[in-house]
Amino acid sequence: MRVMKQVQKGFTLIELMIVVAIIGILAAVALPAYQDYTLRAKMSEVIGFAAAAKTSVGECLLSAENETNCNSNAETGLDTATAITSTYVESVTVGGGGAAGTPVTIGVAVRGTGNSTLDAGTITFTGSKGTNGITWACTVSNANISKYVPANCRGTGAT
Secondary structure, three states: OOOOOOOOOOOOHHHHHHHHHHHHHHHHHHHHHHHHHHHHHHHHHHHHHHHHHHHHHHHHHHHOOOHHHOOOOOOOOOOOHHHOOOOOEEEEEEEEOOOOOOOEEEEEEEOOOOOHHHHOOEEEEEEEEEOOEEEEEEEEOOHHHHHHOOHHHOOOEEO
C-alpha cells in the first residue's frame, strides 16, 4: 500500500491573519512614536536658534555694566526679532533686563511644525548675571509642548 504525502504549499488563512495582526500592532505603536520624533527634531532647530542668541546675550551681559545695556536685539548685536526666522522659528526676541540685576529673556516663537499647539508656543530662556557668569533657565509657554523640548526645558530647568 502506498501512502501519499501531501506537501503543504503556501500559508494557511490563520497564519496570514496572525501576520497581519502583528504588523497592525507594530504600526499602531510605531507611527505615533515617529510623529513625536519628527516634532522633537523640528524643536531642536528652535533650540539651536535660541543657543545662538544666548551666545550674543551672554557676551553682552559679561561685558556690559548691567542688564539694562543688553535688553534688546539691537543692544546684543542681533538682527531684528522678525528677521531671525527659519522654517520652524517665527522670531527671536531679546527683552527683560529693565533694571540692573533683573534677568534678560530670549523668547523664541515657534511656527510651521504642523502641530497647532507647538505653532502657538514660545520657548523662553532667562539669563541671570551672577558672580560665576550667566545662569540660564528655560521655560515653555504651554505645558502641552513640554514633551517635544529637551528635558531641561520642561518646567524651569537650568541650561
